[in-house]
Amino acid sequence: MSPTSKDTPSTTAAVQALPDDQARGQVVDAAREIARAANLHITYATFEWEWCNDQGEPPYHGRVDMAFEVPAGTDSAAMSKQIAATAARQPGWSPGPPPGLKPFGDVAHKGGVMAIAAPGNYPERGSVRVFGECRNMNDHRNDSDVHDITGEIQNR
Amino acid sequence: MPVSISVVRATQPGKLVDAAAELGRKQSEVQAIITGERETLVQLQDHWKGTAAQAAIARGLKDIAIQERFARRLQQLQSALQNAGLQMGALRDAILDLVSSLDTMGFSVADDGTVTPHQWLIGRFLHSIADNCTALLKKMLQLFTDLDENTAAAIDQADGPNLDNPTVHVGGQDVAIPSTDTAPQDVEQWWDSLTEQQRQELIAQHPPILGNLNGLPAEVRDKVNVAVMDDDLDRIENAANQHQVSVDDVKADPGRYGLSRDDITRYDNAKRTQDGLLHQMGVDGDERNGRRYSDISPQERMDRNLRPTMLWAYEPTAFDGKGRAAIAIGNPDKAANTAVIVPGTGSSVRDGWLADGHNDARNLYDESLAADPQHPTSVMSWMGYDTPESFTDPNIATPGLARTGGDALAWDVNSLGVTHDPAVAQHTTVIGHSYGSTTVADAFARSGMQANDAVLLGCPGTDAARSAADFHLNGGQVFVGDASTDPVGMLGEAGPGLPNQLNEQLGNMVGSSAGLGTDPAGADFGSTRFRAEVAGSTGIDPADHSNYYTVGSESLRSITDIASGHSDRLVDDGLIAEHRHPITVSTPREIDVPFVGRVPIPGADVQTPIIYDPEWDRPGETITNDHKY
Numbered sequence: 102m103s104p105t106s107k108d109t110p111s112t113t114a115a116v117q118a119l120p121d122d123q124a125r126g127q128v129v130d131a132a133r134e135i136a137r138a139a140n141l142h143i144t145y146a147t148f149e150w151e152w153c154n155d156q157g158e159p160p161y162h163g164r165v166d167m168a169f170e171v172p173a174g175t176d177s178a179a180m181s182k183q184i185a186a187t188a189a190r191q192p193g194w195s196p197g198p199p200p201g202l203k204p205f206g207d208v209a210h211k212g213g214v215m216a217i218a219a220p221g222n223y224p225e226r227g228s229v230r231v232f233g234e235c236r237n238m239n240d241h242r243n244d245s246d247v248h249d250i251t252g253e254i255q256n257r
Numbered sequence: 258m259p260v261s262i263s264v265v266r267a268t269q270p271g272k273l274v275d276a277a278a279e280l281g282r283k284q285s286e287v288q289a290i291i292t293g294e295r296e297t298l299v300q301l302q303d304h305w306k307g308t309a310a311q312a313a314i315a316r317g318l319k320d321i322a323i324q325e326r327f328a329r330r331l332q333q334l335q336s337a338l339q340n341a342g343l344q345m346g347a348l349r350d351a352i353l354d355l356v357s358s359l360d361t362m363g364f365s366v367a368d369d370g371t372v373t374p375h376q377w378l379i380g381r382f383l384h385s386i387a388d389n390c391t392a393l394l395k396k397m398l399q400l401f402t403d404l405d406e407n408t409a410a411a412i413d414q415a416d417g418p419n420l421d422n423p424t425v426h427v428g429g430q431d432v433a434i435p436s437t438d439t440a441p442q443d444v445e446q447w448w449d450s451l452t453e454q455q456r457q458e459l460i461a462q463h464p465p466i467l468g469n470l471n472g473l474p475a476e477v478r479d480k481v482n483v484a485v486m487d488d489d490l491d492r493i494e495n496a497a498n499q500h501q502v503s504v505d506d507v508k509a510d511p512g513r514y515g516l517s518r519d520d521i522t523r524y525d526n527a528k529r530t531q532d533g534l535l536h537q538m539g540v541d542g543d544e545r546n547g548r549r550y551s552d553i554s555p556q557e558r559m560d561r562n563l564r565p566t567m568l569w570a571y572e573p574t575a576f577d578g579k580g581r582a583a584i585a586i587g588n589p590d591k592a593a594n595t596a597v598i599v600p601g602t603g604s605s606v607r608d609g610w611l612a613d614g615h616n617d618a619r620n621l622y623d624e625s626l627a628a629d630p631q632h633p634t635s636v637m638s639w640m641g642y643d644t645p646e647s648f649t650d651p652n653i654a655t656p657g658l659a660r661t662g663g664d665a666l667a668w669d670v671n672s673l674g675v676t677h678d679p680a681v682a683q684h685t686t687v688i689g690h691s692y693g694s695t696t697v698a699d700a701f702a703r704s705g706m707q708a709n710d711a712v713l714l715g716c717p718g719t720d721a722a723r724s725a726a727d728f729h730l731n732g733g734q735v736f737v738g739d740a741s742t743d744p745v746g747m748l749g750e751a752g753p754g755l756p757n758q759l760n761e762q763l764g765n766m767v768g769s770s771a772g773l774g775t776d777p778a779g780a781d782f783g784s785t786r787f788r789a790e791v792a793g794s795t796g797i798d799p800a801d802h803s804n805y806y807t808v809g810s811e812s813l814r815s816i817t818d819i820a821s822g823h824s825d826r827l828v829d830d831g832l833i834a835e836h837r838h839p840i841t842v843s844t845p846r847e848i849d850v851p852f853v854g855r856v857p858i859p860g861a862d863v864q865t866p867i868i869y870d871p872e873w874d875r876p877g878e879t880i881t882n883d884h885k886y
Contacts, residue, residue: 144560144561144562145560145561145562147539147541149614150614151614151616152613152614152615152616153804153807154615154804155615155617155690155691155804155805155806157613157614157615161614166539168560168561168562177630178630198809199809202809202810203809203810203811203814203830204624204627204808204809204813204814205624205625205627205628205814205817206624206627206628215808215809217627217808219623219626219627219630220626220627220630221562222558222562222563222564222565222626222633223558223559223562225559226559226560226562227562228562228623230623230808232808232809241614242614243609244614245536245612245613245614246536246541246542246543247536247539247540247541247542248541248542248543249541249543249544
């Protein structure tokens with residue numbers, strides 16, 4: 102058997118919970134910032150509470166999915182790289198994922214918020230997914246609907 | 258009406274298990290005969306040519322197909338009996354243990370499960386204990402009754418004279434639809450034998466059986482299933498509109514509107530399935546209430562970058578109303594890579610697994626798209642078996658449901674090979690989580706499932722599979738993801754006594770007795786273990802049983818590599834983990850003797866029952882530096 106507690110002093114500091122508005126704000130603000138900086142034409146954007154475990158127990162995190170238009174003649178893979186590079190140049194942002202994480206796609210992060218740009222499901226569309234920190238402790242077990250926030254992102 | 262305690266006491270579930278074993282022997286005999294016949298036919302094909310030979314061989318093949326259907330019936334019956342025996346046995350023990358404990362503590366228990374304190378026990382709080390125990394005992398008696406009824410239904414179904422195969426009039430002819438236990442190859446042949454007009458008319462008529470017929474193309478199944486789902490929604494909503502009442506009014510008293518309880522079950526599970534389709538494609542929840550999935554046009558799908566979902570299976574009344582459905586993102590017949598996700602305890606259509614916020618299938622599909630935008634993996638959420646209800650359901654400690662589920666899983670997965678586009682190479686990965694990983698192991702080891710790779714996540718044990726060789730993967734591998742802090746993943750290996758003790762400390766999260774077989778993360782199993790540690794975890798935590806599909810985790814990265822046919826990248830990406838192994842204590846090989854010096858002695862390596870997990874000691878910063886993204 103393994104021991105019953107783990108000696109990792111750097112990771113044991115208690116993480117402060119994020120209330121709903123802040124957990125939502127950190128991903129929606131990040132999504133708007135990227136859309137503005139990369140000058141994206143957003144065709145659809147949604148916010149949702151995603152579970153951080155399969156049992157649907159706290160914590161939860163906010164998540165934004167954005168669809169953007171890939172102009173005719175543009176390669177969506179190249180465009181994704183450009184979006185991630187642009188995001189990484191914004192104040193407080195860095196290239197790549199937060200330490201220890203290994204997602205596919207073109208990635209930038211701002212503290213614990215991670216944005217992944219990638220080609221979409223159709224050649225004419227690309228996607229940016231923004232994941233917040235697993236720090237929201239309110240009960241969102243039965244609140245996993247996605248919510249249309251296209252207007253909120255477009256009016257950046 | 259629930260059965261009484263004396264009835265429970267008089268039952269002998271062990272006899273069902275014995276009968277199942279006897280049937281299992283018969284089934285093996287039939288299977289051996291079939292194998293012999295096949296070999297004879299192969300020899301005939303090699304040495305006997307000509308028209309007469311072809312006719313004789315075709316007749317022989319048809320006879321074998323009939324015998325195989327019979328063998329499959331025997332296997333279904335055997336599964337039904339064995340499943341019932343194990344489940345009812347576990348529940349019987351739990352009920353009688355509770356009655357005996359209550360008796361020892363000074364309570365009397367009536368035959369209907371009512372608990373009262375003996376007169377010599379004084380104290381008001383005892384009544385509340387008695388009330389709680391009464392509620393628990395009555396719930397267990399009800400569960401026993403339900404199990405009994407379900408078993409009877411399962412045996413009837415396996416033993417029945419014929420499965421449902423209606424005749425429909427299409428293209429000016431009566432056409433008999435094959436029964437659902439027809440071999441997928443034969444279904445494909447039947448479909449190909451129809452005229453284009455007959456096919457289109459059949460799709461337009463959408464008899465429900467058609468959408469679940471293995472051997473039909475996924476595109477056909479999708480069209481039929483969505484139409485049937487719409488019918489199930491229309492039936493209730495039209496009645497409400499006609500009578501100018503709410504849907505809730507109709508649901509509360511369906512008989513008043515000419516409908517049955519069955520119609521309500523169909524409606525509720527149609528809603529859950531539609532929610533699943535909309536959630537997985539990415540449509541706003543507020544819109545879900547006002548519009549149908551079937552109204553979303555290809556143009557809107559493109560414009561909003563919605564995921565390409567399909568309804569591959571849909572049986573809303575299956576499993577006593579828990580429902581059966583499978584949603585694919587991406588067409589499994591056209592994709593070079595297909596992943597089938599098999600969930601564990603507490604998952605069902607009725608309970609919302611297809612639309613819940615775990616996002617297992619969405620995240621795997623999106624990652625595969627980001628990894629290879631030209632060739633995303635088709636990802637199927639397979640809610641195709643009856644799972645244990647919850648972590649307190651005694652079924653969780655028995656492999657009965659995993660074995661029955663394994664039969665169903667193998668039947669579905671094997672059909673994917675029949676309908677796949679022959680012009681595209683095919684690679685299929687079957688991924689099970691928790692109890693679902695036991696189901697996957699059983700499907701490979703007991704039910705002849707054929708797929709390229711297996712992925713077992715947080716596995717409580719592999720039941721019938723004792724090692725990777727039992728998966729018969731033909732070149733593929735058994736991959737295992739087990740966080741060192743996931744308590745369920747430890748249950749298989751730790752040996753008798755220890756897992757139960759651990760399980761008890763965790764509030765019996767895997768049932769009253771733990772462990773479903775061998776631990777596939779163990780050194781001798783023959784698996785490939787990939788890294789699946791949980792970001793920021795600080796100790797054994799039941800929540801770490803379920804972080805395997807988190808975007809950015811090393812686990813989802815590994816699963817994506819495997820499912821997209823690039824498991825060779827695990828090494829380059831540094832994602833291979835060491836296996837768990839027993840700790841060995843070595844005695845000294847030499848001793849220091851005064852005035853003589855060091856003298857060699859025969860040493861020994863003694864294996865202890867303690868299991869060591871090398872992943873436990875990885876530095877925290879190599880996993881992540883916090884609980885956050």
